[in-house]
Amino acid sequence: MSEKVSSRKQQVRAEDVARHAGVSRVSVSRTFTPGASVSDATRAKVLKSAEILGYRVNRLASSLNRSESGIVALVAAEIDTPHRAAMIAELSERLQAAGKVTMLINTSGYEERVKDALLQAISFRTEAAIILSGAPDPSLADTCFSNGMKLVLINREEDFPGSLQIGPDNRAAGKTALKALLRAGCKRIALANSANATWSIVERQKGFLAAAEEAGVDVLCEVDGFTSYQAGLELGTALLDREDRPDGIFCTTDLIACGVIDAARQRFGLRTPDDLSVIGFDNIQQAEWEGYDLTTFAQPTDQIIDKCLEWCTTEQPSSETVKLPAKFVWRNSVQKARVPMK
Amino acid sequence: MSEKVSSRKQQVRAEDVARHAGVSRVSVSRTFTPGASVSDATRAKVLKSAEILGYRVNRLASSLNRSESGIVALVAAEIDTPHRAAMIAELSERLQAAGKVTMLINTSGYEERVKDALLQAISFRTEAAIILSGAPDPSLADTCFSNGMKLVLINREEDFPGSLQIGPDNRAAGKTALKALLRAGCKRIALANSANATWSIVERQKGFLAAAEEAGVDVLCEVDGFTSYQAGLELGTALLDREDRPDGIFCTTDLIACGVIDAARQRFGLRTPDDLSVIGFDNIQQAEWEGYDLTTFAQPTDQIIDKCLEWCTTEQPSSETVKLPAKFVWRNSVQKARVPMK
DNA sequence: TATGCAGATGCAAACGTGTACAATAATCAG
DNA sequence: CTGATTATTGTACACGTTTGCATCTGCATA
Incomplete structure (x- = not known):
C-alpha cells in the first residue's frame, strides 16, 4: 500500500534538495558543513531549496562517519529534588550553549540502573556521560572508555581511573x-x-x-x-x-x-x-x-560545570580529582556569634 | 600517528564480533534483533564474543534503516521549578519504561528557543516532541510532521492541527x-x-x-x-x-x-x-x-503521561485535544466551611 | 603561452547497521 | 531414499551522511 511507502520515504534527504536545486548531493552536504568549500551561488540555491523542502541534516547519519555524535548523557536519580533539578537545569543549559545535546537518563530506584544507563549511553555513542548519582562498575567504565566515551562523576571522590571526579569539599x-x-x-x-x-x-x-x-x-x-x-x-x-x-x-x-x-x-x-x-x-x-x-x-555549581565542560572537550583528558570549596552562605537560621573569634 | 588511528578505529563493530566468534556479520545483527532467526549455538557464540569485546549495537547506525530512532524530545523551560521538575522526572521515567530514550532540551530564556529546540529534534529524527512550555510556529510544526515526528503540547489548548494538546481543565x-x-x-x-x-x-x-x-x-x-x-x-x-x-x-x-x-x-x-x-x-x-x-x-500528571505515551505509540494518531480534571486537594490553608452547602 | 595556484565540484568510498532474497543445511513424511 | 518443508546462513543492497581524491574552471604570474 501507499501508506507503507509514505512511512518509509517521508524523510527529506540531501538528494532531494540537490535535485531541487540542480546541484550535486555533496554540495548540499558542504553547504551545511562549516568550513567546507562551496561557492556563494551554490550555497544560496541549496539553502533556498532546503528551506522550501523543509530539509534538516540527519545527525544520526552524519554522526556515523564523523567521530562525534554531539550527545552527552546525564545520568541522575531523583531528578525532581530541588538541588538535583537545579543541577540538571544548569548542566543542560550549558551543554546546549556548548553545542551539545543532552540525553537524560533517570536512574531512580535500583542501583542497578546506573549500569543500564551507561549501556544505553554507549549504544548511542554518547561523547560523555555525566553521572550525578551512583557510580558504575569499573569493568563497565572500561567498556565506556574503549568506546571512546568520557566519564564524569559528580560528588564522588573514590579512585576511578580515566574519569573526572568532581564535587564540593x-x-x-x-x-x-x-x-x-x-x-x-x-x-x-x-x-x-x-x-x-x-x-x-x-x-x-x-x-x-x-x-x-x-x-x-x-x-x-x-x-x-x-x-x-x-x-x-x-x-x-x-x-x-x-x-x-x-x-x-x-x-x-x-x-x-x-x-x-x-x-x-x-x-x-x-x-x-x-x-x-x-x-x-x-x-x-x-x-x-x-x-x-x-x-x-x-x-560550587558553576565551577563544577565549567570544569566538566572543559574536561569533556579536551582531546585526551587524564584522570583527575577536583575538590572545590563550598561557599558558606550566611542567612538567619544561626544565632549571631556569642563567642568572639580569637 | 597511531593516536589518530586509535581515535578513529576505537569503536567495536559488529564485524569485529563476527570475526571473533567465527560467524558472519549478519548473524551478529540477528542476535541482537528480537525475532530474527538465529540458531541457539550461533547466538551463544555471538553473545560470548560480544561480552568479551565489549560490543554494543550502535543505535545511531541502526536507526538509519529502521524507521524509528527511539528518541523522544522533551522541550521545557525553567526545569528547576518544582512542578516542572516533577513532570520531567515522571515523563523520563515512563518513557524509559516504554523503551524510549529522552532528549532534554532546555528553552529557558527567549521564546525563540522553542524553534531551535524543534529544529534540533528534527535533526536527530526524534520520534516525538513533547513540549512542556511554549508553542511552536505552525509552519515549523508542519516541518516536524513532514519528517514523521509527532507533537504533543502540554498545557496548551489552542487549535493546533496534527498534534495532541493535553492538560488540566x-x-x-x-x-x-x-x-x-x-x-x-x-x-x-x-x-x-x-x-x-x-x-x-x-x-x-x-x-x-x-x-x-x-x-x-x-x-x-x-x-x-x-x-x-x-x-x-x-x-x-x-x-x-x-x-x-x-x-x-x-x-x-x-x-x-x-x-x-x-x-x-x-x-x-x-x-x-x-x-x-x-x-x-x-x-x-x-x-x-x-x-x-x-x-x-x-x-493530573499520571493521566497526562498515560495519554501522551499511548498517543505517541499510535501509528497514525489524529489531532486531539484533551482536558482532564485537576483534583482538588484539601489540606489546611482554607477555613473550614462556615457557609453550609445547599 | 606555459605554469602554477586556488576555488569549486563530482565520483566513489566509507561509517555501522537491518533486511529482502537467494542459497544452503537440516528435518520429516512418504 | 526422495522430495518437500523448514530453519539457518550468506550475499547484496539500502539507510543518509561526510570526506579523500581527482577533475575542472578561472585567473594571475613569469
Whole structure:
C-alpha cells in the first residue's frame, strides 16, 4: 500500500534538495558543513531549496562517519529534588550553549540502573556521560572508555581511573559547620542525617564529627530515613523531643534542614535562630524562602560545570580529582556569634 | 600517528564480533534483533564474543534503516521549578519504561528557543516532541510532521492541527477555587497572579474571575512579577497591606501561594487558615510541607503521561485535544466551611 | 603561452547497521 | 531414499551522511 511507502520515504534527504536545486548531493552536504568549500551561488540555491523542502541534516547519519555524535548523557536519580533539578537545569543549559545535546537518563530506584544507563549511553555513542548519582562498575567504565566515551562523576571522590571526579569539599564544609555552631554559642550540638545518604553526604557527616572530636565536644547523632523533607521532620522531632534538647543542629541537606525547622516551629513552637540554630547544605531555592532563611553551604555549581565542560572537550583528558570549596552562605537560621573569634 | 588511528578505529563493530566468534556479520545483527532467526549455538557464540569485546549495537547506525530512532524530545523551560521538575522526572521515567530514550532540551530564556529546540529534534529524527512550555510556529510544526515526528503540547489548548494538546481543565479549577473560598465564608476575595504567566495559568485566572462575576462577587486582582515564590511574596505583601485586606486569596501557582503565605506569616503575623485562606495550584512537594499545608489542585500528571505515551505509540494518531480534571486537594490553608452547602 | 595556484565540484568510498532474497543445511513424511 | 518443508546462513543492497581524491574552471604570474 501507499501508506507503507509514505512511512518509509517521508524523510527529506540531501538528494532531494540537490535535485531541487540542480546541484550535486555533496554540495548540499558542504553547504551545511562549516568550513567546507562551496561557492556563494551554490550555497544560496541549496539553502533556498532546503528551506522550501523543509530539509534538516540527519545527525544520526552524519554522526556515523564523523567521530562525534554531539550527545552527552546525564545520568541522575531523583531528578525532581530541588538541588538535583537545579543541577540538571544548569548542566543542560550549558551543554546546549556548548553545542551539545543532552540525553537524560533517570536512574531512580535500583542501583542497578546506573549500569543500564551507561549501556544505553554507549549504544548511542554518547561523547560523555555525566553521572550525578551512583557510580558504575569499573569493568563497565572500561567498556565506556574503549568506546571512546568520557566519564564524569559528580560528588564522588573514590579512585576511578580515566574519569573526572568532581564535587564540593564535603569534609571541609562539615568542619566549617561545626565551627559556626560553636561560635554561635551552641552548647548541645546535634547532627541530622539520612540513613540512606549518598557517599558525599556521608562525607559531610564525617567532616562534622571529626571536627567535633578535635574540638572535644560531644555530638548527638540522629540518622534515619531518606534524604528528604519528611526525614527532616522526623529527625527534628526525635531530636527536639529529648530531655537534653539540642540548641544547634547541622543537617546534611537543606531538605532535611527545612524539615527540622518546620518540626521545631510547628510541633514545638521553637524558632530559628532564637531557640535553635540550624545549618543545611546545598543552598536550594527554599533555603532562601522567608519561612526558613537558612544558613547553608552553596554547592560550587558553576565551577563544577565549567570544569566538566572543559574536561569533556579536551582531546585526551587524564584522570583527575577536583575538590572545590563550598561557599558558606550566611542567612538567619544561626544565632549571631556569642563567642568572639580569637 | 597511531593516536589518530586509535581515535578513529576505537569503536567495536559488529564485524569485529563476527570475526571473533567465527560467524558472519549478519548473524551478529540477528542476535541482537528480537525475532530474527538465529540458531541457539550461533547466538551463544555471538553473545560470548560480544561480552568479551565489549560490543554494543550502535543505535545511531541502526536507526538509519529502521524507521524509528527511539528518541523522544522533551522541550521545557525553567526545569528547576518544582512542578516542572516533577513532570520531567515522571515523563523520563515512563518513557524509559516504554523503551524510549529522552532528549532534554532546555528553552529557558527567549521564546525563540522553542524553534531551535524543534529544529534540533528534527535533526536527530526524534520520534516525538513533547513540549512542556511554549508553542511552536505552525509552519515549523508542519516541518516536524513532514519528517514523521509527532507533537504533543502540554498545557496548551489552542487549535493546533496534527498534534495532541493535553492538560488540566484550568478554567474549571479556577471556578472550583472561587466556590471553595466562598464556602469558607471569605468576604474579601483576591487573586494573585504573575504578569508573565503561561497561557494555562491565565486560564485559571479567567475561570476564577468568570465564576466570580457569575456569583456577583468582586475580586481584588493583583498581577505582577514572574511565576515564582518571590513574586508571591510581593503580591502577598501588596494585597495584605491594603485597608480592605482580603481574607481569601487564590494563587494561580503553588509557588506564588507559598510566597503569599510567608508574606502573611513573616511580615504581617497572619496565619492560615485562621486569618487568611489561601488556595494554590500544582500540588508541588512544598505544598505538603508542614509550614504551608496548602490546599491546592493536583495536576493530573499520571493521566497526562498515560495519554501522551499511548498517543505517541499510535501509528497514525489524529489531532486531539484533551482536558482532564485537576483534583482538588484539601489540606489546611482554607477555613473550614462556615457557609453550609445547599 | 606555459605554469602554477586556488576555488569549486563530482565520483566513489566509507561509517555501522537491518533486511529482502537467494542459497544452503537440516528435518520429516512418504 | 526422495522430495518437500523448514530453519539457518550468506550475499547484496539500502539507510543518509561526510570526506579523500581527482577533475575542472578561472585567473594571475613569469
